[in-house]
Structures are given as C-alpha cells and as structure tokens.
Amino acid sequence: MIAGIIGAAGYAGAELVRLLHGHKKVSGLSLGSVSKEGERIENVYPNFLSKISGPLVTPEEVIAASDLVFGALPSGAGEQYAQSCLEKGISLIDLSADFRFDDDEETYEAWYGKGYAIPELRKNSVYGLPELNRERIKTMAASGPVIVGNPGCYPTGASLGIFPALAKELYAGGTIIVDSASGITGGGRAPQKSFHFPECSDSVSPYKVGAHRHLPEINRNVRQMAARFKRPVPPLVFTPHLAPMNRGILSTIYIPLHGERGALSGEAAIRPPSKETETHEAEIRELYSSFYRDEPFIRVLPQGLTASTGRVRQSNFCDISVHLAGGTLIVVTAIDNMVKGAAGQAVQNMNIVMGYDEAEGLETVPALF
Amino acid sequence: MIAGIIGAAGYAGAELVRLLHGHKKVSGLSLGSVSKEGERIENVYPNFLSKISGPLVTPEEVIAASDLVFGALPSGAGEQYAQSCLEKGISLIDLSADFRFDDDEETYEAWYGKGYAIPELRKNSVYGLPELNRERIKTMAASGPVIVGNPGCYPTGASLGIFPALAKELYAGGTIIVDSASGITGGGRAPQKSFHFPECSDSVSPYKVGAHRHLPEINRNVRQMAARFKRPVPPLVFTPHLAPMNRGILSTIYIPLHGERGALSGEAAIRPPSKETETHEAEIRELYSSFYRDEPFIRVLPQGLTASTGRVRQSNFCDISVHLAGGTLIVVTAIDNMVKGAAGQAVQNMNIVMGYDEAEGLETVPALF
C-alpha cells in the first residue's frame, strides 16, 4: 500500500515518515506539505539522506496517490482533505484535534475558537484511542472509509492512567489531578521563545495552568469510560509542564480512593508507608495489570519500578506504575510524546483500520538514551 | 566574623563557601570536611581557584576557629558538633534533618531510621524557615547560642506555597497534593546511577512516590501554620520527581477551595476558564501577596506569569504563582534548590541569628541562564 502524509515537514509528520519507512505493509510514501510544497523531504530533514527522499507535493496529490492518508496539519486546517479522502474511498488518520470530539462541536468550539467546517464528517469519524475504542474503529472501518481522530499526547498518557481506576471501581469520587511534564518536541518545529534553548533548558515551567486544550479531551475520554462502567464522572484538574528533554510525557495522576484504602489518608504524612499500604498497592497493581492484560503497548510495571520517560524512548509503549499514599492512588504514566503520543499511535490506528497486526512497524525496543 | 563550614566538600557546603565569600560581615572562612580532610578546597573545587583557597580541616578545628558554624553533613552525623558549638557558645546552622523536628523524635526516627543521639540539644534548637519562625529564631538567638535546623529543599518550596491558603482561609479541607520536580544537584556530589548523565538526562522520573523523607517535614510545617491560624490540618500527598536540570525545585500544589470558588469544580473540564475564574484568581493572588508583603525573598508573580525554576536561578527567591481551575487552587512555587533550598536559606538564618540585614550576601539577581 501507499501511505500518504499531509504535513510531512512538521515533527509529527517526520516521525510518521520514519515509522512508516520501516512498515512491512507500506510499499511507498506520498509526502505532502502546505508550507514547504516543492521542497524535498531530505533537505527539510537531512537526517533522512540516503534513506528517504522525494518531493513534498500538495495535499491533493497526496490523496490522489495514496491508499490511506495521515493528516498532520494544525487543528482547523484539514477538514476539506478529510472530505476528499472519504470521497475517494480511503481512510484518514488525523493528528489534529478536529475529529477528537465527535459530534460535540460545542466543546470543540469553546476550546479551539471556531466550529467545524464540515460537521457531517463526524458521521464517519471515530476517536482513535485503541485502548478505549478499538472495537468501534474496527467496526466502522469494516463498513467503509473512516476518519480516525488521533488522540492528543497528554490525553493519551492521562486517560490510560485513569481508565482502570474507573473500571475497577477504585475511584471514590472527588477531583482527579493530572500533573504532566512534556518534552520540548511537543511544541512542534516552529521556533519560538518558549522553546529557545537558553529559555527552556535547565528549567521546568508549567504553562496554561488549568486551561490547556487537552483538558476537555481527557475529560471526554474519562467520562466515556465512566459511562461504560456506570461510574461517577470525576472532575478533573490538569497542569502541563515543559521539561528540558526532547521526547516524552510523564503524567503523575492523583486519584482519591474508596473505603478502607481511602481511609488511610490521615496517616499519610505522619509515618512511612506500612506493610498494609504495600498490600493494597499490590492489589491495585494487579487490577491495573488485569485491565490491560491484552494490550500490546501497555506495560504495568512491577513493584519497585516507577514509570519514567527515559524507558519508553522511541517506542509506542505506555508504561504505568501505581503507588498508594495517604488514601490517594498515585498513577504514573510515561509515553514517548512523538510515538504513542502522536505518530506511533497513528500507525497503530492505521494497522487497526487496515486489519494489519496492530504492532506492525512499532516493534522498536525502547532506547535507554 | 569567621564563619565555619563542616562538610564544605559537598555541594551544599561549596555553595555556602561561594555565598559567604561575598558576605560583607564575614571576614574569613574555616572549612572542614570529614571525608576530604587534609585536601585543599581549591583542588576539590577548581572553579574556586584564585578566589578561595585553603585546607580542609577537621570539624573540631572549624569549631575552634569560628564565630558561627554551618553544618553540611548527612543527617545523623553531626550532633556532637552541635554540642561542641553550644559549649563554645556559638550558634550552628545545621543543613541536615537532625534539628528539623524539634522534640518530635518519634517522627524523626520513623523516617530517618534512628533516634536522636543527644536529645536535649533540642532545647536550644529551632526550625529555620524564616517565613514561619523568624521571630522565634530571633528570640532564641537573643538569649544565647542556638541551633537552627535549616529546612529541606522540597519542604521550603512546598510549605511556602501552602501557608497563605491556610492563613487566609482558602483551604476547604481534603487532601493537598504537592507534585515537585528537582534538579539533579539535589542528589549531592557522590556519583550514582540515578544521577549518571545518560540515565537522567532527557528523562523525567518520579521517585520515592508517597514515601520521601521530606513529607513529614512538610506536614510539620503545615500543621504548625494551621495551628497558628486555627485551621484544619490538611492530609498531604507528596511526589518528588527528578528533572534533567542542574538547579531548581518546582512545586505544583493542588489545594481544594472553599465555598463558591470550590463549587466551580464541576465546570472545570468542560469549558475554558471564565471571567469569574479570573476574578477569583486575582483575589487569591492578592491574598497571597498580602500574606508575604514584608518577606524579602518571596515574589508573588503578577497575573500572566507562571513560576519557573529558570527565573530564580542562583538567587534566594521563592517565586509563587497562583491559578484557579475546577474548584482547585493551583499554587506553583519555584526556588533554587541550592540557594533558598539549602545554602542561601542557611545564610539567611545566619543573618537573622547574628542580627544582620536579612538579605546580606543574598543579593544575586537571578540569572536567566
């Protein structure tokens, strides 16, 4: 098959190029760029020299040449290409936020500043978090071309950490806090002050505190999972931070616990964790493991290990560690923001849509450095 | 005066050397080291060459030569020197945890693995967080030599962020979450795998989740401040992270809010912050500002700025920004872990004990890089 990428000159697009280049089912790539149309990909990314080369063409040419298309344009810029894909009868994996909110245009508009250009496209769209929606993606893809709204980076790490707490009835009610740190590639390739080396290296900075666009997306996922298991919908607070590293998102998630476990809170700050805490923690770990038993890209870490971004580098894994403290369940998730948080998950979605092995092209063993 | 430093070869000790070298009231330094006694400080720290030089002597020699001593030894290693100081009639600023818990030996023992060597020293000791205890330090120092238990790095950033929420009756009850990220210098100078460049650069890692020794110290401070204002004592959860930077601690603190403000929680994840949120936020910012009105080293940041470690680098400042989201008050504090989190605060304590201007020797304008 020929895979097309619209927006191949951005970081997520280039990561897609890299991943798809090694994908056994992909025989060729068609690369498009709006801003760099006419240039060659190996000039835009000289790291590709002698491996990947070719001109950046128009989105229309990409669609014409491809059997499936990835959209890696900014939110709000690509609905017409989605329509063209459907018209041609091919599927689109879209990395923008445009298809992440299904028919809830109101929420999308509130956070992204304008409504849908072509609302009816949502009849054929599905939110592409496989751990939430795998069956739905498959079913829709079985009956025709589909638009997959590929999840945001923060929502992926946050949602995967919260789901089992809802499903396994650990969550007791009360606010869930998501505190995340992202590598700088999350900001894309366009130079700006926040990502200028002297301004961001050797510093950790929160930004858009309580007001980041990924909050409603996390909320959407969590609400949906709560509904599935008939659980209360948790209020959410989300704080993203910029950390001086290239890749990775670490999310530390605080979930109030039920009953006996929750009752431990009074003790927390006074004495070190007791044997009892450890036992509860092991039980919860087991519940998390069983929830994700069949997931190819989720690793619930054994006791003694804490999730960290350095151990999922360049891979599609989401590492999860669970900890219990003061009646609060602390779940830590780590992903590579460019892989499971963007391009890798998009390839995973392609694999699901096309009926390929879900891990095809995503076999990279995490590099420690 | 002659200032002595026991443990001058460690990072906190060396930072003390640097700060005291520029202190107008300090005419000379006496430097001691247990492990490197006999070596010269400028060989241990060649960055000091031509500015600061001299042999590292024994702790006993330091005490004999000094008018005030700083202890920068590991916890549990220095009580006998504290006693010697008192016997000689000079004060000690101790950077270990040994004098941070006053007469609560039980808590100290539970977390540090052994009890006090000389319990009665606590009659002359005081916890040295000036923003909490300034008057007490002064009073005690007025009547004789004193041992100041210099605060831990995380407890400094965390406590300063929580205090006004208690004092100003913003805190509504429920668990307060402290999520912190520290630069690698926090781990000291002894090489170990966690601080080996390839293992920690380009990664963010939580550690000792819910079980870090600084938790009971934060708890102590918060309980004490709650008592002062007759507020409920908040249960605390604390997660430290290691971030790939040299200096700095960023703490993002989640505090459940009272009444009308707290009632906003249901809305949080659904719509972007409203004008109302901004108004509440401004009121809270004003309360924080007024609480710290007379503090020389606390900067409550104006609307639009978020605290980040890169802006307090090399200074004794604690930057604080306040944010409101989903009925939760999010307070972000940033300190330089080696200055306000260690050596700088120790100098501040010396200034208080000796009756100097509290900012003497701590005038460094933060370096952006």
Add this chain to the structure above:
Amino acid sequence: MIAGIIGAAGYAGAELVRLLHGHKKVSGLSLGSVSKEGERIENVYPNFLSKISGPLVTPEEVIAASDLVFGALPSGAGEQYAQSCLEKGISLIDLSADFRFDDDEETYEAWYGKGYAIPELRKNSVYGLPELNRERIKTMAASGPVIVGNPGCYPTGASLGIFPALAKELYAGGTIIVDSASGITGGGRAPQKSFHFPECSDSVSPYKVGAHRHLPEINRNVRQMAARFKRPVPPLVFTPHLAPMNRGILSTIYIPLHGERGALSGEAAIRPPSKETETHEAEIRELYSSFYRDEPFIRVLPQGLTASTGRVRQSNFCDISVHLAGGTLIVVTAIDNMVKGAAGQAVQNMNIVMGYDEAEGLETVPALF
C-alpha cells in the same frame, strides 16, 4: 542463528541486544555478564521489559549456546573467551581493544599497560573497520572462525575522515589534527564524577589531551591506509572532549593541503572564502564521494550541510562534510558512538563474517531527536 553477548549489562552490550533483537537472521540471544551473572537483563535494563527478557549467564554458557559471540568486556579481560570461541569453531566480534593492534603487541602494551595474554590468537584476528578491511575480514572468515577486533569509537570517526585525503593525494605532509567531542555514554554505565550530571551537563571539557588510548589506533589505521596508497605517514594529534549529550561523536579534522590549494593559507584570515575556494571544495567533496561510492553507511554531505551528531542518532551512518579554509582541509565526521562507534559496527562485522547483507539489522533511519 543464536548470537551470544558477553558483557550484555554494559551500555555497548545492551545496545547490541537492542540491535540484534531486530536482526532477521538472529533467532535467539544468549546473554552473559561477569558482574551481573544471575540477574535478569530486563531488571538491569527495564526499558527492555516485555520485549527482551532472560537470565544473564556465564561467558562459558554464552559460548556454548551461540553460533557467534560478541565480546563487550573491558580491554584485557576476555582473551580466554576468544580462545574458547575458536576452539568451538565460532567467530567472535570483540569490542575491547585487545584485537585492534594485530601483532603489534608493543604498542598495545605501551598504551594499555600489559601485554597480550594469548599472543597467538592474533593469527586468527582482524581489525574490523569494514571501510578499511572488508575484504580481509571476508577472506579470513571464509576459511574458519575469526576474531574481529571491533574499532574504538573515536578511531572510527577519525579514520573515516582521513582515509580519502590520503588515497586521493590531498594530504600534503605536516601534522593532522583530530579534535573530537563525545557524548557521555562513551564513558560507560559505571557512575563516576566526570559523568555525574551536575559535573558534566552545561559544560564542554577536553580530557587526556594528546594522551588518549585511541590515538595509536587512529595512527595504526592511517598508517595502513597511507601504505596502501604509498603516501607519507602523517603525524597525528588528537584531543577528545566530553560534551553534554547522550550519543554521538563529532570529529573535526584538520589536514594540510597540497599545492595550489595549500597555497591559499596566507589569505585565509583576511578575506571571506572566495569563489575559488568553493570550487576547490567542490572538487574535494567529489573525491570523497567517489572514494566512498560503494559504502552503505557513509554519507558524504552535499555543499551547504555540515556533519552534526544530531543527524546520525541511533543509526550506523558516518556523515562526512568537507570544508576548505586557509590551505587546510577541514573534514567533519559524525557518528553515533554507540552504533557505528560500537554495537552497530559490531553487527556490521557479524554480517560480513556470516555472509549476510551488510546492512541487515542496521536499517534505522536516523532520528532527529
């Protein structure tokens, strides 16, 4: 085939594990460690979890189980295993310096502090820089098991930059300067002060100036290539630096030029490069390109690009850019020190020895970050 790794717990060993895991001809791995025998590889490297697992066994067990063995032990520690391999009739790719100097034991002893344990092993050994010795490796492997002395990281980048200048008669005589910067992984996994994050991040430091053990290895390669083309043997000066990055070696090499081109030197510092300089530079670039025409892992960069470590990350490429200034040819080479500088080149040698496609298992597209 089963590939064995002795020394799998070190950085080079672990990188071998990662690369061989994806190698189509390798059906299984046997992992050995002297210091961590009995532990499991996925506990030593938790980034491997769910991808690669198994116990670390003794070197003897590795040899018994394998069809080819990689040695990743410190220099001087593995000759007996080399002998065991030969006795069993299997080849060894050795990453230490023990087989890099052929029968020149004197040079080895002068720099490594002791002589060969089993000198006669050198009858079956060959220096494994494919761009220098491919045919010899093939010939030897054709007639029985062979020991390949896998090159050092610095010598790889340096030698590849110098070879064409000798072969193409560009070098005019006089000292060749090799100025190199390495990422911190080059120092291995054992924590020590030089690689402690606060000591090496945000700093560039030369070390072992003019006295690094890789100097005689570069010298050996260069002398050999000079002999092949009957050119004068250049005196060499080599300065390694430590740079605050994980991977990569950049070598900036200064080569005095012949004749007309060399005569430009007087002008160099006075006026910007002329058109004539550019023409000469293009000619030299063409000579470099033609010299490496058939090499699968060497990329001679086009005009306008300068080699940098960030563009070969995680790949087996050696990027080369050539520049002309002041009668001096400046050649810049960039490799990933852990791949082309260690484990990748070892896999390349295995491929040559076993008659596989030379690029098998080394297809990774360089990651920009």
Add this chain to the structure above:
Amino acid sequence: MIAGIIGAAGYAGAELVRLLHGHKKVSGLSLGSVSKEGERIENVYPNFLSKISGPLVTPEEVIAASDLVFGALPSGAGEQYAQSCLEKGISLIDLSADFRFDDDEETYEAWYGKGYAIPELRKNSVYGLPELNRERIKTMAASGPVIVGNPGCYPTGASLGIFPALAKELYAGGTIIVDSASGITGGGRAPQKSFHFPECSDSVSPYKVGAHRHLPEINRNVRQMAARFKRPVPPLVFTPHLAPMNRGILSTIYIPLHGERGALSGEAAIRPPSKETETHEAEIRELYSSFYRDEPFIRVLPQGLTASTGRVRQSNFCDISVHLAGGTLIVVTAIDNMVKGAAGQAVQNMNIVMGYDEAEGLETVPALF
C-alpha cells in the same frame, strides 16, 4: 555614576544590567531598547522582578541620562549613538563589531557587508581587549571620551590562548588551528531553528566552518601581538561549533612548536607522552603563567587540570591549560561567553576607562553549576 545600556533587551544587554546592578560605582541605570522601547525591563526579563525595574527608553534618552554608555546593538546599527556620546563628552563601550577593526574598514566591509557609516569615529576608538590594549585604553580615556570596541566572544578566548605562544617565542611557524565550541546563548535571544531546543540539544554542530566573522578579528589580534614581539604572523584556521549548553566557549588551539619540542612530532602517535614531554609542558606552562602574571582575570591552570567551561560559569575568568603532544602545543581556553566574552569584559573596559578597580563588579566566584 549613571550607566546607560542601549540594547538592554538582548541577552548581552540583560547580562550587563545584572552585572552593573551590583557594581559599587554605579548608582543608577538607564535602559534603552530600539525594538522594545516603551516596555518595562522586568516584563521582558521577569527574573529581574523586585530587583531591577524600569521602562526601556530610546537610545537618545539613554545617552542624555548617562555618564557612560554601553552599546549592545547588532553590528552596523549604532554608529550614530557613538557620535552622540562623543558629542556629549561621554565614553561608549560598544559590544558590536563596529569598532573592533580600527581604521581597517576594508576588512570590516569584507566580512560585515558594508562599510563604516562615520569612519572618523575611529580616531577616538580603541579595541577593548585589556590583555592586549590596557595601556592604550587608559591613555586614550585620559584625554577625553573614548569608544571602546568590545571584543567578540570567540576572539577573546582564542587570542588569549595564542598570545603567550607568540610573545614567548614558542610558535614555530605554520598554521594555528582554533577549534571552538560555544553555548547557545551566543546566538542571542531571537528564536531560530538552530537554537530551537529539539534541534540543538543532544547534538554538537560545527557552523560557518572557516568562514566565521570572528576569524578576521582573531587574526587582527594575533597579528598585532606578533608585531609587538617581532614574530612571524601565523596563518589561522577557525572552526566554531554549537554545543548543547547555555553558557561558555571552549577553545582548543593547536600551535606548532619550535626546535626540540617540535621535533617530538614523529613520536606522538606511537607511544604515550614521555617524561620529557611532561618537562617541556611544565616549562611552557610556566611561560604562560609569567606572561599573564598580573592579569586579574586569567587563570593558567596547574598541571593535571584541563580548562572546561563548567568552571568559569558566571565569572569573568579566562581559564587556560597547556598541553604538549606530538610537537604541537595544545592550549585550551575556557570563558563564560556572556561574561568575559561579552558583558563582563565590557564592565572591565568601563572600569579601565573610568579609572575604577578593574575587577569592580566582576567578583563572582565561578559557579560549578
């Protein structure tokens, strides 16, 4: 006195602000900016909050308010302000390249693309490298207002490493190689791709190889020092590199040696350094030390230490280490590019011009991190 800064919003300007804030003779600052006129300095640099504040005014207002002015504008943008200063009768320390070439307009034009706007200003200008020109600066300042052309960052580190080799007749003729690595702040505050975190962190990259504008400035300095001691003028080759750190320039300089020492070249790559090499090295170190005996900011390091940027951080020091290898003298110099390489040297020049203690305001002890 009131010190003025034109261009206070750039990195060099802001570093000047920081340094002058602590300068005992400076009672006030007047801050100007062309691009950010009307904004406040503490908004442009929130790290200054509560320490330094005030509006950014026009260059004309700065000149009117000041007793001495610093110019921190791009090259070619500030000659008219220089003229205004002279007319007002006050001195200017100019950090651009406009006054670094004295009356050699031809060289300036060749490298900077246009000639002098007001050539006659050079009657009152002097190149401000104190170690080269201290007496001349003093003499000129004694007879009226002066324009000091503050040196470039690379030329400072390179020239200081070469001078003693000329003066002490160590240099034997032949090309001198200067290989330098700079921190990213050297590129200024304007975001661009080369300084975008994901593009430059974890990579070392040469740039403008053999064609950097600082080459003619190094050449100028070296020629002038050669003339002073009646030595041959060395041809120069200069390669700058970008390294992933904030501050610092490391220069590794290769100087061909005379006579007996130079004759060692043949041996270099064959055997480790001999006792004889060490003796010669010690003699050369002594010559370097004696040359800089009275310099307040130069530290010639003792045997066993190698200059590194991490040890001069935030200080005005230039560290120098000397090494001997293969008949080549290798001199390594390290400066903080923002201090001795820019703002610190400018303050040093102000001190000389005004007759203050030369080290006033520059007492910072280097921070190890």
